[in-house]
Amino acid sequence: MSYLASTDPEIADIIRKEMERQRDGLELIASENVVSRAVLEAMGSIMTNKYAEGYPGKRYYGGCEFHDMAENLARDRLRKLFGAEHANVQPHSGTQANMAVYFATMKLGDLMLSMKLSQGGHLSHGSPVSFTGQFYRVAQYGVDPKTEVLDYGVVEEIARKERPSMIVCGASAYPRTIDFRAFQEIADSVDAFCMADIAHIAGLVATGLHPTSVGVTDFTTTTTHKTLRGPRGGAIMCGKENAAIIDKAVFPGMQGGPLMHTIAAKAVCFGEALRPSFREYNKQIIRNAKVLAESLMDHDLRLVSGGTDNHLMLIDLTDRGITGLEAEQALGRAHITVNKNTIPNEQRSPFITSGLRVGTPAVTSRGMKEGEMRQIGEWIGTILKDIHNEQAIRTIGEEVKSMAAKFPLYPD
Numbered sequence: 001m002s003y004l005a006s007t008d009p010e011i012a013d014i015i016r017k018e019m020e021r022q023r024d025g026l027e028l029i030a031s032e033n034v035v036s037r038a039v040l041e042a043m044g045s046i047m048t049n050k051y052a053e054g055y056p057g058k059r060y061y062g063g064c065e066f067h068d069m070a071e072n073l074a075r076d077r078l079r080k081l082f083g084a085e086h087a088n089v090q091p092h093s094g095t096q097a098n099m100a101v102y103f104a105t106m107k108l109g110d111l112m113l114s115m116k117l118s119q120g121g122h123l124s125h126g127s128p129v130s131f132t133g134q135f136y137r138v139a140q141y142g143v144d145p146k147t148e149v150l151d152y153g154v155v156e157e158i159a160r161k162e163r164p165s166m167i168v169c170g171a172s173a174y175p176r177t178i179d180f181r182a183f184q185e186i187a188d189s190v191d192a193f194c195m196a197d198i199a200h201i202a203g204l205v206a207t208g209l210h211p212t213s214v215g216v217t218d219f220t221t222t223t224t225h226k227t228l229r230g231p232r233g234g235a236i237m238c239g240k241e242n243a244a245i246i247d248k249a250v251f252p253g254m255q256g257g258p259l260m261h262t263i264a265a266k267a268v269c270f271g272e273a274l275r276p277s278f279r280e281y282n283k284q285i286i287r288n289a290k291v292l293a294e295s296l297m298d299h300d301l302r303l304v305s306g307g308t309d310n311h312l313m314l315i316d317l318t319d320r321g322i323t324g325l326e327a328e329q330a331l332g333r334a335h336i337t338v339n340k341n342t343i344p345n346e347q348r349s350p351f352i353t354s355g356l357r358v359g360t361p362a363v364t365s366r367g368m369k370e371g372e373m374r375q376i377g378e379w380i381g382t383i384l385k386d387i388h389n390e391q392a393i394r395t396i397g398e399e400v401k402s403m404a405a406k407f408p409l410y411p412d
């Protein structure tokens with residue numbers, strides 16, 4: 001019995017049940033992953049006991065010598081991983097990384113230009129329900145209605161008309177390559193800052209499998225828990241000239257004490273990402289996504305933009321007469337976890353939606369390859385043909401469990 005189970009059986013039981021859910025199912029949520037045991041160990045370490053407000057060499061508390069070492073290591077590894085001049089590893093989350101960049105560069109009421117949430121953007125890119133839509137004025141671009149990919153000419157037109165102070169690029173649900181250089185050029189032409197939020201594709205960018213934004217756009221923000229496969233958290237990278245405004249915006253501007261156990265785990269994650277095996281892993285994420293996309297299309301499912309260049313794809317369910325919510329629930333009953341998602345030209349609410357977002361980072365971490373992707377595509381295709389066929393869902397659910405058993409979460 002674990003120590004936690006003997007001291008707090010209630011929470012230990014909840015954690016055990018969640019472990020079983022993860023172990024027995026297929027995690028296809030594009031923003032999730034399975035971290036290494038080393039990341040888990042650092043996160044669960046005594047580094048959480050300490051306050052370390054400030055930065056290495058300049059703390060507001062005594063006894064920070066080892067925290068300085070951990071944070072320096074995390075910063076150095078992140079800079080090396082992306083070739084960045086400056087890195088801040090303290091943001092508690094991706095949203096807070098974005099918030100710090102906004103606070104560093106804009107006054108309240110300034111205008112930001114960003115991608116519409118319903119077409120792939122993120123809440124923290126100007127949604128009216130986020131602080132971003134309340135603190136700033138927001139103009140938005142979307143994807144081309146026919147091709148469903150970004151049209152940089154249209155972004156430029158909007159930028160010239162609206163004259164934003166900040167252009168935000170990067171997305172939560174965009175299956176195609178993003179041209180960060182084009183965004184920076186547009187920003188330069190209207191005298192705006194440009195921030196690339198690479199939260200979703202950070203692993204692909206770090207390994208050269210997606211063009212980088214680092215050293216290209218003024219600021220790059222990321223989460224550390226998606227394709228980067230680290231602990232839940234955020235980070236910011238920028239040129240030396242903007243280092244001071246970013247550090248000040250994070251602390252004391254926006255946060256108090258950094259989560260030092262998470263920063264130690266970020267250092268572990270960046271160290272793992274610097275190894276050649278991480279590039280192989282990210283290559284396999286992309287190969288798996290391509291095969292899964294083909295398999296879904298073979299089952300007559302329409303994918304937004306006709307496929308994928310990265311780790312995710314969006315299924316358009318409009319012609320199936322079912323909603324994203326219904327599809328998510330039916331797949332969930334077969335232990336296949338996905339999320340409902342809006343699609344370009346969405347007619348339904350974000351709680352219902354007409355689409356599904358599907359991604360391969362977590363199943364690739366478990367060691368699944370092209371053969372498994374073809375099989376998963378077939379299961380999804382079969383269930384989405386008739387979401388009321390409970391017998392078929394039950395049978396597939398059993399097959400899913402036995403495939404999952406062959407790819408343990410933590411084989412060691």
Ligand SMILES: Cc1ncc(COP(=O)(O)O)c(C=O)c1O
Nearest residue numbers: 093094095122171172197199223
């Ligand atoms: C593009 C993008 N940016 C930022 C975030 C926010 O990250 P967090 O949930 O850590 O605040 C997400 C999360 O899904 C995201 O997809």
